[in-house]
Amino acid sequence: MIKEFCAENFTHIQEAIAKGxxxxxxxxxxxxxxxxxxxxxxxEVLSYAGEKHVPVMTMIRPRGGDFIFNDIELKIMHTDLIEAKKLGTDGVVIGCLTPSSWLDEEALELLIEHAEGLQITFHMAFDEIPKARQFEAIDWLAEHGVHRILTHGGPAGTPIEENFDHLRALIAHADNRLIILPGAGISYKNAEKVLSALGVQEVHGTKIVELAEN
Structure with missing residues (x-):
């Protein structure tokens, strides 16, 4: 079982690793x-986490908002990815879509090419893809060497339990070609329940381990 802690900067890295x-x-x-x-x-995170043998996936995203990136934003992402790779990140977290809410295949191919040798996670931009096409998206991402997809399995803000059926369908379709990583709405309080219900070995969240401030 892997509890992936979603960290904002260095602030809680030491405590999160200590807590599992x-x-x-x-x-x-x-x-x-x-x-x-x-x-x-x-x-700094790579230095500390490396000492503890905890891998780090670095987010590559130039701004908030949607996942439709123009050429300048993609150039920024490319540079940031190369820099993170030089620093020794274990993996990167990316996601690019077209205005029609499909994978931006051209942008992704460029980023994936330059992420060679790293683990690649496609982030929750996946949840913006229409459900009917998510299975096709899994096929494309698996064929292009993506290692895992982070997904809530349904609309943002819904309880994760409401999305179990769709998550199970995604996991079955992925068929071990890549990992479906459930996230959003999972905490140290319900992580075991999610792991058991979905038969997965990995879960993700900002509260996936119990920190003092939680």
């Missing part, structure tokens, strides 16, 4: 769903 976080998704600005952290933050 087995992987870190490293972001800045969680108020808008997470953006790329600074080079200094990435460096």
């Amino acid at each position: 976080a087995g992987r870190i998704e490293l972001c800045d600005n969680l108020a808008v769903g997470g953006t790329t952290p600074s080079t200094g933050v990435i460096e």
Whole structure:
């Protein structure tokens, strides 16, 4: 079982690892769903987490809002990805869509190419894809070397339990070609229930381990 802690900067990294976080998704600005952290933050988190043998997935996202990125934003993402890779990140977290809410295949192919050698997570932009096409999206992402998809399995704000049926369908379709990583609405209080109900080995959240401030 891996509890992936969604971290905003370095602030709670030490405590989260001490409390059982087995992987870190490293972001800045969680108020808008997470953006790329600074080079200094990435460096310090990698140094500390590396000593504890905890892998770090670095968010590559230039801003909040939608997941439709223009050429300049994609150039920024490309540069940030290369820098995170140079610093030694274990993986990156990406997601690009077209105005029709499909995968931005051209943008993703570029980012995936330059992320070679890293773990790749496709983030919750996945939940913006119409449900009927999510299975097709799994096929494309699996074929292009993406390792996992972070998804709530339904509309933002819904209890995770309401989305179990769809999550099970996604997991079955993925068929171990990539990992479906449930997130949003999962905390240390219900993580075991989610793991058991879905038969998964990984869960994700900002409260996935019990911190003092929780």
